[in-house]
Amino acid sequence: MKKHYDVIIVGGGVIGSSIAFHLSKRNYRVLVVEKGALAQKASRAAAGMLGAQNEIGEDSPLLSFARKSRAMFPALAEELQFLSNINIELIQSGIIKVAQSEEEVAHLRAIAAFQEKIGEKVEWLTTKQVKEKEPELSEAVQGGLYMPNDGQVSAPLLSKALAQSAAALGTDFLEYTEVQELIQDNNRISGVRTGTDSFFASNVIVAGGAWSKDIINKTGISLETYPVKGECFSVQTHERMITSSIFSSGGYIVPKSGGRLIIGATEKPHTFDESVQLDGLYQLMAQALNIIPALKNAKWEKAWAGIRPQTGDGLPYLGEHPHVKGLFVATGHYRNGILLAPVTGLLMADMIDGKAVHHPFSINRTPYIKEVNR
Template sequence: MKKQHDVIIVGGGVIGSSIAFQLSKRHYRVLVVEKGTVAQKASSAAAGMLGAQNELEKDCTLFPIALKSRAMFPGLAEELKFLSNIDIELIQSGILRVVQTEQEVAHLQSVAAYQQNEGESVEWLSKEQVKAKEPQISQSIIGGLYMPNDGQVSPPLLTKALAQSAVNLGAEILEFTEVIDFLHENGHISGVRTGTDNFYAEKVIVAGGAWSKQILENLELSIDAYPVKGECFSVRTRGPIIKSSIFSTGAYIVPKSGDRLIVGATERSHTFDESVQLSGLLQLMMNAIQIIPALKQAKWEKTWAGIRPQTGDGLPYLGEHPRIKGLFIATGHYRNGILLAPITGLLMADLLERKESVNHPFRIDRLSREVNL
């Protein structure tokens, strides 16, 4: 029997799951096809910071939608808890971005001024104020930018909650099923081919993270995207030692439940190798201890790596294939996939329904040098 759906989503990470959730809410018959398991790869490797102000400083195209996406999380957390009974562990305790040089001070003070002019809550803290907020901070820290509205979630739980909520609203998920080709004729998508079967839909969305470029090569579409490996590790402490997520140029430290801290992340471009190298971990450890000396007494837990999708201009690709109608792409979120997942789900659902302008800044053909047409 012909397996017909309204929409097929290739990829069961946080982006694919968010799109599935939004489309299921609009009563679409959705099928998610995932070659591994839901919430795998980068969606499970991320620390989960919602750094709309921390990551996207000023004059950034992503800044407005990042703020909108961050604002969606409180309501989304309640909705997902109701639908899936999964707590995404939303914590809104702010992000503290610390500095150790006068050059960094000047830069972050300019960032603070810009964001204050934009109406965002942000506060420059002196060395003494940083120490008062986080007593375990090193004496080498000479100041910091505190962004109280930035926060964090558990990326695996967020992804699983989105996927389970979509299923509870009628979506189907096929795990351990790899898409090996696309079905299309006369310039219109008609489905996907897996290793075992064909599945049909008038709309298909590629949301394969760092692997999206490889998936799209079957359709002679080459996007300017590449993988970036990020290595992290986690430790446990005897009681909480920090309240805020702490970010610096050399490392970030994110407090989780159970007195657990995640420390990350290295950056190694153009590799899909998910192994962890000692050199990267050593530098992370040294940087983290320089910020929080008490980490010397922490107990080791584990280490891992995630492969993040970066693009040539740093903006994600959200839009329709330039030649094949009904085929959409949602990839290239790099370090902000967790933060941008809610707004991406909405944008892609609107694009499918032709409610969103095709001239938005994330369209697939935005620069001729980025897309080989």
């Protein structure tokens, strides 16, 4: 295996694979080092919603970033299909954010007004209109915000397609290999050291999701990130119950092919425990049955959990280390890693190219970064 590359990426999830894909398209020699298997952890666990309008508040700097990323998916799906022969199952049938109280009705109507103002397609549906569009929804739904441009993909297939497409373009992947140390020379990155070998590059990107902090802490700074466990489960139905993804204050229900539904997700911060607990499943089941009573007849499939990387201010860290030249970070996407993967890959590739990139996600922002003793 080669020892010298242009860029080494630490982490082979959807973010790391997207960065590798975009860099390989620009003819960089890239190595991705993943401590487990590719396209696992949070990348495998996600339901795959592309909720640029649904997930991100009107006051968030992420909104324009997310809208740009969502717009990349149709062309990306075709490109990945060509390179990897994988269909990422892009479905643009919209998301309905339902209201279950008068307060939620007022809140969602205000969101609708804002989104119309910025030019997004959005429609407020009355209780009757919601039932006409999705007949299986219960009377507990008092209306809904329909966002036709928000959609979904298969998260595992997207992650796999990005990795395989990057490989087809020349990226090398090293699985089941943990980076033990970042190699530096006079505050300049020069490579990484694993348990058995060393690899060298003038640029290293840490994209290890919730595990990125462990590596970055060894470089003299500490990013304000923490893990959040999200539990989900899936069921099978004989007939397709819903066509749009349904999002509520208590979770989501996402229709997949073959009558499969993914229901999630809990939010349990400050744990790397990937076990699934009954209290979380009970809450998800109760909320799902309240919205779609016919789910009581669905057949159980499986349950799982993923560990998502959250930050102190809810924004990802994307940029170069303040003290180590050539060391970059791309982490903290929390619940939007699938949605933001395309634009993150593009942005990080632009940074490696040396282009002037302006965004509010610098890792040098305060107070969410602090010096630590090495």
